[in-house]
Amino acid sequence: MQIRHDWTRDEIRQIFKLPLPELIFRAQVVHREFHEPEEVQLCRLLSIKTGACPEDCAYCPQSAHYDTGVDRQELMNPGDVLEAARRAKSEGATRFCMGAAWRQVPQGREFERVLEMVRGVSALDMEVCCTLGMLTEDQALRLKEAGLTAYNHNLDTSPEFYGNIITTRVYDDRLQTIGHVRKAGITVCCGGILGMGESEDDRIGLLEQLSSLSPHPESVPINMLVRAEGTPLEEASELDSLVMVRTIATARILMPASRVRLAAGRQQMSQEAVTLCFLAGANSIFMGEKLLTTPNPAVDEDERLLKNLGMRAMARG
Numbered sequence: 001m002q003i004r005h006d007w008t009r010d011e012i013r014q015i016f017k018l019p020l021p022e023l024i025f026r027a028q029v030v031h032r033e034f035h036e037p038e039e040v041q042l043c044r045l046l047s048i049k050t051g052a053c054p055e056d057c058a059y060c061p062q063s064a065h066y067d068t069g070v071d072r073q074e075l076m077n078p079g080d081v082l083e084a085a086r087r088a089k090s091e092g093a094t095r096f097c098m099g100a101a102w103r104q105v106p107q108g109r110e111f112e113r114v115l116e117m118v119r120g121v122s123a124l125d126m127e128v129c130c131t132l133g134m135l136t137e138d139q140a141l142r143l144k145e146a147g148l149t150a151y152n153h154n155l156d157t158s159p160e161f162y163g164n165i166i167t168t169r170v171y172d173d174r175l176q177t178i179g180h181v182r183k184a185g186i187t188v189c190c191g192g193i194l195g196m197g198e199s200e201d202d203r204i205g206l207l208e209q210l211s212s213l214s215p216h217p218e219s220v221p222i223n224m225l226v227r228a229e230g231t232p233l234e235e236a237s238e239l240d241s242l243v244m245v246r247t248i249a250t251a252r253i254l255m256p257a258s259r260v261r262l263a264a265g266r267q268q269m270s271q272e273a274v275t276l277c278f279l280a281g282a283n284s285i286f287m288g289e290k291l292l293t294t295p296n297p298a299v300d301e302d303e304r305l306l307k308n309l310g311m312r313a314m315a316r317g
Contacts, residue, residue: 158205224265252281
């Protein structure tokens with residue numbers, strides 16, 4: 001299959017709205033051409049600096065704009081982060097992700113500590129990912145030199161709906177950071193969130209943006225909104241899990257070589273819905289009881305699910 005970066009919204013809409021059996025079949029054909037169909041990458045996400053973020057993302061319990069009960073925690077000690085990475089590796093994770101509630105990466109002592117964390121995790125022979133907010137070109141280069149594998153910077157939603165969710169940063173800010181990451185030679189982790197009140201056209205617009213990036217993001221996390229008390233979206237309507245399935249299947253067809261990650265929201269999905277997401281082309285999940293500050297299935301639950309499905313965790317290779 002030829003990899004394209006020029007998908008139009010009409011083409012994406014036609015794929016997205018296919019009868020579900022046909023959509024999943026097409027996604028499976030693509031998935032099997034580019035990936036091992038029984039293999040799932042396990043990733044661990046740790047909040048290394050929590051709360052008091054100056055951004056006003058309407059979904060986020062870590063925003064300083066909302067009273068959500070999330071306590072502020074300063075940047076973690078590198079030794080504690082390294083211990084968490086060792087534990088994650090022992091539980092089968094091959095990718096360790098570190099998230100900090102910053103609008104942009106600070107210079108100075110805090111950034112030096114992050115670089116120390118990256119060097120330590122890289123030495124464990126794990127993929128290392130960070131999500132720290134906006135980056136300068138120089139910071140991206142220094143992270144690359146420290147051993148960073150990937151940088152996460154989600155687009156969240158379509159350009160048209162973006163202003164309904166965030167006003168403290170514009171869409172082009174996100175694209176600029178992704179450009180800095182690419183220029184430094186770091187792989188890109190970039191996806192979005194469903195269930196924030198967006199329309200179907202917004203979901204298609206998000207997929208258009210992601211699939212037009214060249215090269216495609218190596219990792220595409222698809223999140224279901226986890227409604228957090230105190231945020232503007234705490235009363236958002238519950239998302240039909242089949243929307244997640246359709247979005248993942250469409251992402252798999254548009255971005256064949258990317259690792260599509262079933263990310264936040266699995267705790268509120270049935271095992272059957274999660275299984276459909278795997279059939280639709282998802283081949284990565286976050287493991288562990290918490291993603292930053294939101295709940296996630298326990299490690300033993302995921303082990304049982306993969307065993308029941310006859311699937312296996314990806315080995316570091």
